[in-house]
Amino acid sequence: MPAQLIDGNALAKKVRLEIATRTAILTAKGVKPGLAVLLVGEDPASQVYVRNKVKACEDVGMHSILERHPADLSEEKLLKRIAELNQDASIHGILVQLPLPKHIDSHRVIEAIAPEKDVDGFHVANAGALMIGAPLFRPCTPYGCMKMLESIEYPTKGARAVIVGASNIVGKPMAMLLLQAGATVTICNSKTKDLAAHTKEADILVVATGRPKMITGNMVKPGAIVIDVGINRLPDGKLCGDVDFDEVKYVAGAITPVPGGVGPMTITMLLLNTLEAAERIKI
Numbered sequence: 001m002p003a004q005l006i007d008g009n010a011l012a013k014k015v016r017l018e019i020a021t022r023t024a025i026l027t028a029k030g031v032k033p034g035l036a037v038l039l040v041g042e043d044p045a046s047q048v049y050v051r052n053k054v055k056a057c058e059d060v061g062m063h064s065i066l067e068r069h070p071a072d073l074s075e076e077k078l079l080k081r082i083a084e085l086n087q088d089a090s091i092h093g094i095l096v097q098l099p100l101p102k103h104i105d106s107h108r109v110i111e112a113i114a115p116e117k118d119v120d121g122f123h124v125a126n127a128g129a130l131m132i133g134a135p136l137f138r139p140c141t142p143y144g145c146m147k148m149l150e151s152i153e154y155p156t157k158g159a160r161a162v163i164v165g166a167s168n169i170v171g172k173p174m175a176m177l178l179l180q181a182g183a184t185v186t187i188c189n190s191k192t193k194d195l196a197a198h199t200k201e202a203d204i205l206v207v208a209t210g211r212p213k214m215i216t217g218n219m220v221k222p223g224a225i226v227i228d229v230g231i232n233r234l235p236d237g238k239l240c241g242d243v244d245f246d247e248v249k250y251v252a253g254a255i256t257p258v259p260g261g262v263g264p265m266t267i268t269m270l271l272l273n274t275l276e277a278a279e280r281i282k283i
């Protein structure tokens with residue numbers, strides 16, 4: 001395979017070792033980093049993700065609590081629980097698994113999390129801080145993508161970066177991080193005309209659309225770095241990304257796989273954000 005494979009599992013393992021060391025040091029000083037994960041409803045994929053997050057905490061020596069609430073939990077009760085966790089000194093990070101059931105206003109819920117415990121980085125205060133170049137928490141998925149670029153020592157300054165997908169949780173914060181790293185950034189969305197004309201210009205191509213295998217080999221500049229944020233389950237049960245890996249691997253200079261790419265790094269950056277939240281506590 002000509003393209004270099006950016007192995008998310010291997011990089012995650014390396015970063016988690018550093019996190020485990022810092023966690024042990026902080027714990028010895030009397031602050032054990034703690035993450036609360038709140039899940040509302042029984043979505044099977046979400047069940048798997050939240051279990052993975054809590055297990056990842058245990059593996060690096062952090063405290064974690066996983067709360068499963070029934071799908072019909074009222075918004076009021078959820079807000080009340082968040083208010084309690086905001087006051088809980090053993091909890092430094094609060095993650096409410098998205099998506100939430102339709103009767104709950106997820107914007108209101110995210111805004112109820114204390115910004116200094118918002119380890120997802122989704123609160124408007126944190127989105128704003130990121131936008132002015134003074135982030136408190138970088139959203140985990142874009143942060144993980146930046147770590148992957150760093151791992152191959154890719155020179156982002158002056159590079160042309162194209163992001164496909166303009167969501168608040170991936171595309172927009174990704175653009176801010178790349179901009180801050182000196183890249184020239186284009187954000188494409190579902191209305192973009194002649195998408196391939198944009199993607200073919202990219203030195204760094206980040207794809208987060210939720211459309212399986214939509215980026216084909218002829219849409220990629222030879223030698224480009226391709227980061228695939230998509231995690232799609234195919235009818236046969238297999239996972240695939242938003243990039244047609246089997247084609248693009250012959251065009252790209254480096255590429256992330258799915259699974260084993262951005263996903264494990266997302267969880268790792270959640271751990272790092274939780275650790276940093278705990279390290280900010282004055283002792």
Ligand SMILES: Nc1nc(=O)c2c([nH]1)NC[C@@H]1CN(c3ccc(C(=O)N[C@@H](CCC(=O)O)C(=O)O)cc3)C=[N+]21
Nearest residue numbers: 049095096097098099120231259260261263264266267
């Ligand atoms: N408040 C909130 N924060 C999130 O960060 C958040 C969320 N809600 N809702 C759902 C999405 C999804 N997400 C994933 C993270 C890691 C993998 C991951 O590690 N995936 C493995 C494969 C796992 C499998 O086999 O299913 C991989 O790509 O190798 C997947 C998905 C975080 N999310």
